[in-house]
Structure formats: C-alpha cells, structure tokens
Amino acid sequence: MLDNTMAGTGARKQRTPLNRSQIAGFWGAWAGWTLDGMDSFIYALVLAPALTELLPKSGYAATPGNIGLAGSILFALFLVGWGLSFIWGPIADRFGRTRVLAATIFIFAIFTGLAATAQSVWSLAIYRLIAGIGIGGEWALAGTYVAEAWPEDRRKMGAGYLQTGYYAGFFLAAALNYTIGAHFGWRAMFLTGAVPVVVSILVLLRVKETDKWQRAEKSAVVQHAKPLREIFSARYARRTLVAAALLTVAIIGLWAGAVYEPAAVIHLALKAGMAKVDAVKTASIATAILSIGTILGCLALPPMAERIGRRKTLAVYFLGMAVSIAVSFGWAFYLPNGLVPFIALLFVLGFFGGNFALFSLWLPEQFETRVRATAFAFCTSAGRFIGAGVNFALGAMVLHMKTLGVPVALTAIVFVLGLLIIPLAPETKGNELPN
Structure with a gap:
C-alpha cells in the first residue's frame, strides 16, 4: 500500500518516496485509528449482554425496552465524550501532533x-464517557499528522488509506466478537480494548514530529496563536x-446505521429461526461485510475527489447514504425473509459510509498549520453533541414505535439536508496544503 506507486496515463510518473519516519508515523496513526474503530464498535456488539447483566445490579429490570433506552443513554454519553475531545486540538497546535x-x-x-470491571450501569457510563474523550481526539490528530507529514503528491491517498483503519477496526471488533466475545463474554471484549496502550507508547517513542509544525513552532507563530x-x-x-455541519450529517448517519446494525441483524436472524448464538455470529459476519464495503469506499474516494472535486464527491456519497439507509432499514428490514437482502445492502451502505475519508483529505486543506489541529478537532467534535441528541431521540422512537427499522430509516433525511449545505463549502481541488 505504501510502495512507490505509479500514477498518470500514458507515461507513468513515479511519486515521491516516503522516508522511514513518514512510514512509521502513518502506521502509528493508522494502528491508533484502527484500534479506535475497534473500541467504538465493541460497545455496539456487547451492548445487549452487558446491560442484561448490569441493569439488575443497578436496580432496573433487564427488559428489552430498558436495555434499548439505557443503551441509547450510554451511547449518547459516549458521543458527548467525543464532543468534549475538541480540547485536544488547541493542545496539539501548541505542543505538537x-x-x-x-x-x-x-x-x-x-x-x-x-x-x-464495571459493576453497574453508572460505572460503565463513566468509563465510556472518558474513553470517548480519548477516541474523539485520535481522528483529528491522526488526520492532521498524515496531511502534514506526507509529500503533497501522496497526502490525498494517504487520507483514504488512513480512514480505512477505522473500519478495519470494525472488522477486527466483529472478528473478536465472533471468537472471544462468543466464548468469554462482554468483559473479555472490553479487555481487548486496552491493547492500544502499546501503540501509544510506540507512537511516542518512534514517530517524529511533522516538519510543518516544527517550522511554525520555531517561528513563534504557534506560541502566540489563539487557534x-x-x-x-x-x-x-x-x-x-x-x-x-457536514460532519454532523455524516456522524448522524454513521451511528444510526452502524450502531443499530448488529441489533437489526440479530432481530432478523432470530426471526428467520436461528439460535441466539448463531444470530450473534451472523451479526459479526454482517459487520465484517459492512466494514469491507466501507474500506473500499474509503479507497475509491480520493481518486474521485481529485477527478471531480471535493464537493461533488461528497454529494455522491451523501446521496448514496440516503438511499442505502432508507432502503435497508425502511424496506429490507420489513421483508418476510429480509435477512439476506438486508446484509447485502449493508455492503452498499458501508461503501458510501466511506465519506469520512473525504474529511481527512479536505479539512487540512482549508486551514493553516497554526490552527489546523484545532479546526479539525472542533469540526469533528461539534457534530457529536448533536449526534448524541439524535441517538437519544432514536432510542426513544424505537421504544415508542416498538420497531427499529423506521426510526433509523428516517435519518436518510439528514443526508438530503447535507446535500443542500455542500455548495457552501470551499472547493480545494488542486490546492496544496497551506503552511
């Protein structure tokens, strides 16, 4: 993936080689983003068994309604933690990436x-809130690092490569749930989320600070900036x-589709007559299919953005998200034998979910070095507060309507609104990363 790939039609042009520091830095950022995605999706996969055990210990019956409502509240708190992660941006602009x-x-x-180690819903909520603060900052800093560290002729594809990590994490979480989760339970799944400690140590010891930030820091621009x-x-x-605003649209769609996907697949599998353990394994397979689709969507996006521009590319992906969410949750979910069509549509939903790769490419192009991490962190965090509210509202709608499909399908409307916002954004096709 990181070799000296050729580009161009006719005469093939060699791209700028990556040095050892750039390669090590990319893999450190990619591994962190992968484990970040794994961590985020672990919660969706273990939600039902964890709350089934913890709700009675907290004084509540583990009814389907209570599990759905408590799960939505806890996930909303997790998104609030993500929103609070904007604090990392100014810190990174001041002290380095x-x-x-x-x-x-x-x-x-x-x-x-x-x-x-959680023994109640309350302790689990606190741990997820603080974990969210860490998770939310990783994307902004990884995206900023790769944009600044990679050569200009490679950084666009670097953004696509980087974004695959998050969805490789989904795939990894699904594989762990299929093996460790199915045999050792939800606590073992959360323990696997502690593995990234090793990655953080390697990043700190092996990855060199970006030249762009070092030049800004030496010129005293960083010290006096109020990003x-x-x-x-x-x-x-x-x-x-x-x-x-555009990231808010993307976040609402991601979490509506991805977080409720395992529950939807388990429901359809049980409806099809599967045993509970087989239904859980089927949800893991469906998550892997969703992840593969998203990884391919991330890789397809940078060449498209270079050919037709950032705004048109995002419009294509947003339109694809609107259609795939509406059709999968609004139509396939309610078919008499909807399991196979629903899982097939998850691949399409996943592909267009790769729209997040555009922001890793586009956001750094819109801001100078002295404020880049702050802008990236704020833009990726602000929408999470709204996403938390939407997630809570979705949980309430599911409880009230006693169905999962229609409430999630309605989030397709958000992507239609996003199409109206896209023309307000600057088109940066062909522009170099500003210093």
Whole structure:
C-alpha cells in the first residue's frame, strides 16, 4: 500500500518516496485509528449482554425496552465524550501532533479496559464517557499528522488509506466478537480494548514530529496563536461552521446505521429461526461485510475527489447514504425473509459510509498549520453533541414505535439536508496544503 506507486496515463510518473519516519508515523496513526474503530464498535456488539447483566445490579429490570433506552443513554454519553475531545486540538497546535496523539490513544485504551470491571450501569457510563474523550481526539490528530507529514503528491491517498483503519477496526471488533466475545463474554471484549496502550507508547517513542509544525513552532507563530478564537474569525468562520455541519450529517448517519446494525441483524436472524448464538455470529459476519464495503469506499474516494472535486464527491456519497439507509432499514428490514437482502445492502451502505475519508483529505486543506489541529478537532467534535441528541431521540422512537427499522430509516433525511449545505463549502481541488 505504501510502495512507490505509479500514477498518470500514458507515461507513468513515479511519486515521491516516503522516508522511514513518514512510514512509521502513518502506521502509528493508522494502528491508533484502527484500534479506535475497534473500541467504538465493541460497545455496539456487547451492548445487549452487558446491560442484561448490569441493569439488575443497578436496580432496573433487564427488559428489552430498558436495555434499548439505557443503551441509547450510554451511547449518547459516549458521543458527548467525543464532543468534549475538541480540547485536544488547541493542545496539539501548541505542543505538537505526536505526543498528543499518543495521549489520546492511551486514554481511550485505559478506560475501555476499565469498562471490563464495571459493576453497574453508572460505572460503565463513566468509563465510556472518558474513553470517548480519548477516541474523539485520535481522528483529528491522526488526520492532521498524515496531511502534514506526507509529500503533497501522496497526502490525498494517504487520507483514504488512513480512514480505512477505522473500519478495519470494525472488522477486527466483529472478528473478536465472533471468537472471544462468543466464548468469554462482554468483559473479555472490553479487555481487548486496552491493547492500544502499546501503540501509544510506540507512537511516542518512534514517530517524529511533522516538519510543518516544527517550522511554525520555531517561528513563534504557534506560541502566540489563539487557534480556537481564530477558527471563528472573519477569515475562517464560514468554513468552520459549514465543515462542522457536514460532519454532523455524516456522524448522524454513521451511528444510526452502524450502531443499530448488529441489533437489526440479530432481530432478523432470530426471526428467520436461528439460535441466539448463531444470530450473534451472523451479526459479526454482517459487520465484517459492512466494514469491507466501507474500506473500499474509503479507497475509491480520493481518486474521485481529485477527478471531480471535493464537493461533488461528497454529494455522491451523501446521496448514496440516503438511499442505502432508507432502503435497508425502511424496506429490507420489513421483508418476510429480509435477512439476506438486508446484509447485502449493508455492503452498499458501508461503501458510501466511506465519506469520512473525504474529511481527512479536505479539512487540512482549508486551514493553516497554526490552527489546523484545532479546526479539525472542533469540526469533528461539534457534530457529536448533536449526534448524541439524535441517538437519544432514536432510542426513544424505537421504544415508542416498538420497531427499529423506521426510526433509523428516517435519518436518510439528514443526508438530503447535507446535500443542500455542500455548495457552501470551499472547493480545494488542486490546492496544496497551506503552511
């Protein structure tokens, strides 16, 4: 993936070779993002068994309604933690990318591991809140690092490569759930989330700080910058707010589709007559299919963005998300034998879910080095607060309507609204990363 690939039609042009530090830095960021995705999706996979055990210990009956409502509240708290992760941006703009990246990985790993010790819903909620703060910062810092560290002729594909990590993490979580989770339970699954501690140490010891940030730091620009204030200055305010709005759309769609996907598959599998253990394994297989589709969507996106531009590419992916969510949850979910069509549509939903790769490519192009991490962290975090509210509302709708499909299918409307926002964003096709 990281070899000196050729580009161009006719005469083939060799791209700038990557040095050892750039390669090590990429793999450190990719591994952190992969384990981040694994950690995020572990919760969706172990939600039902964890709450079935912890609700009675907390004084509540483990009814399907209570499990659904408590799961939505806990996930909303997790998203609030993600939203609070915007604090990492100004810290990284002041003290550098690699040390702060290592800190985010360390925090989400430690508190995911601690979730395995939870004895009540309340302790699990606290651990997930703090883990969310760490997880939310990893994307902003990994994306900023790769954009700044890689050569200009490679950084666009680097964004696509990086984003595959998050969905490789989904695949890894599904594989772990199929093996460890199915045999050793939900606590063992959370313990596997402590593994990224090793990655954080390697990032801290082996990855060199980006030259762009070092030059800015030496010129005293970084020391005197007030990045959080500057991204709302007249120069940056519009692009900050538009990017945050577009990411809000993407986040709502991701979590509506991905978080409720295992529960939907288990429901359809049980309806088809499968035993519970086989239904759980089927959900893991479906998650792997969703992840493979998303990885392919991430890899297809950068060449498309280079050919037709950032805005048109996002419009294609948003339209694909709207259609696939509406059809999978609004139609296939209610078919008499809907399991196979639903799982097949998950591949399509996953492909267009690769829209997140565009933000790893596009956001760094819109902001200068002294405020880049702050802008990236704010834009990726702001939507999570709204996403938390939408997730809570979805849980309430599922409880009220006594069905999962229609409430999730309605989130397709959000992507239609996103199509109306895209023209307000700047088109940066052909632009170099600003210093």
